[in-house]
Amino acid sequence: MSIVKTRPVHLGKYIQCFYSVLAVQGNIAIHRRLPDGTLDLVFNLGEAVSLSRDEVKFNLMPAVSLTGLYPDKSFLCYADKVHLVGVVFQPGTAHLFIKDSLAHIKASTLDAGDVFGKDIYLLLERLAGFPSEIQRHYFLEKLLMKFIGDYQQEHYQHNILHAVSDIHVAEGNLDVSLLHHAHLMSERNFRRKFVDFVGMSPKQYAGIVRIKSFSKRYKSTRMNYNDILFDLGYSDQAHFNKDFRKIVGASPGMYFSEMDPLAENFLHLI
Template structure:
């Protein structure tokens, strides 16, 4: 059965939030199929505020008017909704959720956490009229930022260069040893350079899989994989299915928003 259409809208963050927030978004629409939906890794974390039916993930349940934090996921996880979708969310840059958290990033890996340990005051957002939710959320984020917790400019610069060098070359370009770079990434971004580079490469491949009749060998070359076998291994790790089966059986059962993610 085809999934009912949902409305997905993105909003640019306030200029003072751009170093930490990738995008704010709204997702709404009917839930015609209560079957769990798979979410796929993208190297970052997101905050969800739920105005629709109960959302469940693992042992966590997010009620109407509740909030949840989706930690950095490194494998597919499943979420389900018992009613209409009506979510306002924030997607953070890798490592940057820490400026709004009272928890360590490793504690949140592969988890959907209801009543999340955030420093953001959400009551004004939850009580707002629909048209005021995003402005209220922007203001709540601005008031909650703790800049001293932000990743350093040096690490953010290195992150921006992932994929342009191998890890040793990237470390050398930053004047660091490979071990020093890895330690800085784990401490400040919550994942190693190798893990983040792999996730970014996978997201490029996932987007390319949405094309009609995708050419897997061409996608492997385009996205920086050593060969098609390398693509198959990574894709299976991050989605639970090899590319061909994913395209034919998994993608049609997955909402488009979960496949593309925020821009």
Template sequence: MALTSYAEFPPCPALRPYVACLWAAHTDPAAPPRPHRVLPDNCVDILWQDNRPDAFAVGMMSAPIWVPAAGPVRIVAVRFRPGAAGLFLDAPLHVLTDSRADLADLWGRADALRLHDTLWQPKLSTAARLRRIEDALLARLARAAPSTPTLGQRAVAAIEAAHGAVRVDALADALAVSRQHLALQFRQQVGLTPKLFARICRFRRASAVLRDDGTDVAALALDCGYFDQSHLIRDFRDFAGTTPDAWRR
């Protein structure tokens, strides 16, 4: 599925602590079909498509995937901040890792199908569709009634502040929990292990820098907290399926 149009939109203020963005995309029927590569981004999304009867949630990814070419499709979606999707999906997030689940199985068929049907009413604008998604999320947030950040969310904040250059033992000590407890809670509340989440966070920083300028790969590895260049190359192979040099071409 080669997306010929893609745009991101900020969430309403009440959803900003939990939602990274809403987004919309479509394919051009006249464009030649080609597969689309998706890299791990430490996020969970829900997608609604006009060419299928059910919405679905896509869990965190530990490796890149190629989405096969498909026919014309319009998509509206929400992308959650790391550790926040569980409030809206009523499920431990590790069960979605490297997979997806129909929203009907997570929300109940009646609620999921009702929203899907209203989103694809004829002549409804993209902005109106996104507002209806926000209304559904706000209703679920009110039922969840979050009070304080979870352990997973506090760990995510620390890892992201360090751009992934953090040791799990040190992180557990800083949060005053055992490494085992942190690993269990993080996996359930975020979807990955803390170590893998940190690796992807570090890779995302390195890949963004490498694509924006001509930084030497060895220097980039040190700047991004890698032990050496070989560890950076390994992460590019694991998370992008390519090498750093090929990535920036």
């Protein structure tokens, strides 16, 4: 199973990347995916894919889905031919495309037709007709440009985007209770706008970024745990283990020992 990833040509301010997941499965495969704190628009050009929060009860994903705003782990079950084409929106900008707050999308997977209209299903056939993943990605970017064409920057949009940037620069290791001061907003208004634009609270988002930063560093370098934990502001491993298990649903040792190539590719997707 492999991932093809491309960067947007025109919409880099609003979209992190496009990706395609491709495989022909001989057996059923279950993939544990870490949360990214991002919203994805996903088109399924292959066989059915099921999603679960607990690895026990699986539900079919809609053929065109809005998904990804999970505060913790999720599980994807693939069988037979896998061909997913996805759009990863920049945190803080996805609401501009769906024309609504992201608060109601958190911890759920929605049928994209309920948001964009059922005509979005007509794109499945058009996407299938392109000879390459790069062409599929570019087609989606041109389509999404129409949604952003009449965009008027919302009040506080600039503040929230800068707060998201601050969280990433610090790799999640910062006092989020002080962010509203840095961006000249009241604490209540900052939190409310952050949830509207990003889809989760600043604390939840920073926690995801922190654990994702650890996972990317550890998987890339195999450095000693303690060296990475110190850089990310953890004073002891017990605190880190608690945070990791809360978001990932497994201990660090279990997660990395069982990591498959697809999980590693998704780890470095964004």
